[in-house]
Amino acid sequence: MIVCLCRRISDxxxxxxxxxxxxNFELLQDETGVASACGCCHDCAREVFDAAMLKSGAxxxxxxxxxxxxVVMYRS
Numbered sequence: 001m002i003v004c005l006c007r008r009i010s011d012x013x014x015x016x017x018x019x020x021x022x023x024n025f026e027l028l029q030d031e032t033g034v035a036s037a038c039g040c041c042h043d044c045a046r047e048v049f050d051a052a053m054l055k056s057g058a059x060x061x062x063x064x065x066x067x068x069x070x071v072v073m074y075r076s
Contacts, residue, residue, distance in 0.1 A: 003045050006037035011048045018052040025049050 002010050009032050022028050028049055029035055035042040 003048055004032075004034045004037075004041040006041075007033040009034040009041075009045070014045065014048045015052045018049065018056055018058070023053070023058060 002008060003014065013032060014028065014034065017028055017031055022031060025046060028045075035045045
């Protein structure tokens with residue numbers, strides 16, 4: 001899926017960057033330009049990046065910090 005329309009960056013592109021050694025979101029932005037134009041994709045790009053980091057095992061042993069989105073529950 002396309003995550004960043006402005007730069008045409010897909011979830012595969014983000015996972016590929018993580019697999020090639022990109023280890024923080026700011027570096028991902030520098031390398032790809034994701035979430036650096038209008039910013040609308042920032043949250044989605046961050047979620048894809050964080051999931052890729054966790055899946056890659058790069059975060060084992062406290063090697064990195066991953067942003068976790070809070071879950072908000074509403075009662076009607």
